Amino acid sequence: MVLRNPYQTYQKQAIATSSPEELTLKLYQGMVKFIRLSKMALQNNNMEECHRYILRAQDILNELMxxxxxxxxxxxxxxxxxxxxxxRLIEANLKKNIEQLEEVEGFAVELSETWSTAMKLNKK
Structure with missing residues (x-):
């Protein structure tokens, strides 16, 4: 008998029941999360982990596109x-440049906040 991870089950259910607008917000939030994790990995000199997180952020951008x-x-x-x-993420990944990551993080945070505000206004 295989035990399921309750957190993974919850995440899958949350995604399956989300509206397209909520999914877009989750993508923006995920991109912010992975950029921040890549910055932390870079600061800890963990290049492999940094690379992996940047690729995750790029995957999210590709999905948004x-x-x-x-x-x-x-x-x-x-x-x-x-x-x-x-x-910019590609360049940041190649050069392991934290300033480029911070630039993209700023855009991602702004997009996330703007989308969240638009969703709230749309509910009114």
Whole structure:
């Protein structure tokens, strides 16, 4: 008999029952989390872990890019922004540059906060 990790079960259920708007917020929050973890790994001189976390942040950016809804004008602004952030993550990964990670983190935090505010306003 295989015991399931209750945390993983909870996470899967939370994702399965989330609205598209909530999923987008979770992606932004996840990107912030992985960038921060990559910065910590870099500061601890753990290059392998730093690399792995940056790749996770890039995976999230790629998901955001492919799921953009082109019916909304904001998509025309977000796609180049995501592309820029992705290129900066690639550079940060190659050079192990914390300033580039901080730049992308700032954008990711702003996107997350803006999306969260928009969701709250939309509920009213």
């Amino acid at each position: 492919v799921t953009l809804n082109k019916e909304y004008a904001v998509s025309d602004s977000l796609l180049p922004m995501y592309d820029y952030m992705n290129r």
